[in-house]
Amino acid sequence: MRATIVDRPIDPCALLVEVSSTANGATVLFVGTVREVNDGRPVTGIDYSAYTAMAERELDAIVGEAAARFGTEHVVVEHRLGALRLGEASVAIAVAHPRRAGAYEASRYVIEELKKRVPIWKREHYADGTREWVDPAGERRPTPLAARPSEASP
């Protein structure tokens, strides 16, 4: 088990290698990357910041919970901080488990709990030069189609 906050690029393949074991028949790798659009707005990059000491502790607790709940010690997560460009990985989770159901469920548990509990924040940079802190509760508000840049008349 390992949970780490990093300020360098994530190597997802290294996480796969780290959890691989002949005891397991299923390995799941989840990679979260910076998407080019959010809520209808073109995104050019994201700054990630954290309350690092607490974030590492909370992430460590989540990995421990996943291990206990789903029955595998082979759980590794890395979350990156700093200025990320489109397509770069902000988070990677590797889980190996004897069975695929346990691997998928443990991986899902880690990302969902991370999003709920770990004190990490992101500030999106938009194509129009503005930037905003992302509030996930706010993200759920649908943007009217007419307001989406892709739908706007030239």
Next chain:
Amino acid sequence: MTIRVLLFASYADTLGRSSVDLPVGERATVADLVRELRSLPGAATLPPRPLVAVNHDYAPYDREIGPGDEVAVIPPVAGG
């Protein structure tokens, strides 16, 4: 006593700094600290009951604060 409160992300922007020293009475609680914080100039736009962590754990509002505790006000998290 004086308690240093750590601020992050949008809350640090709102207050224009990454920490603030707040004077509170003995046996002050998290609720007392939040009330003191929201009375600062410009801080009224903070939510009425933001998440608070004491010594790296989320804390209930009736938790008492002591000297040496590390207190942080936590904006809506957005990791992943």
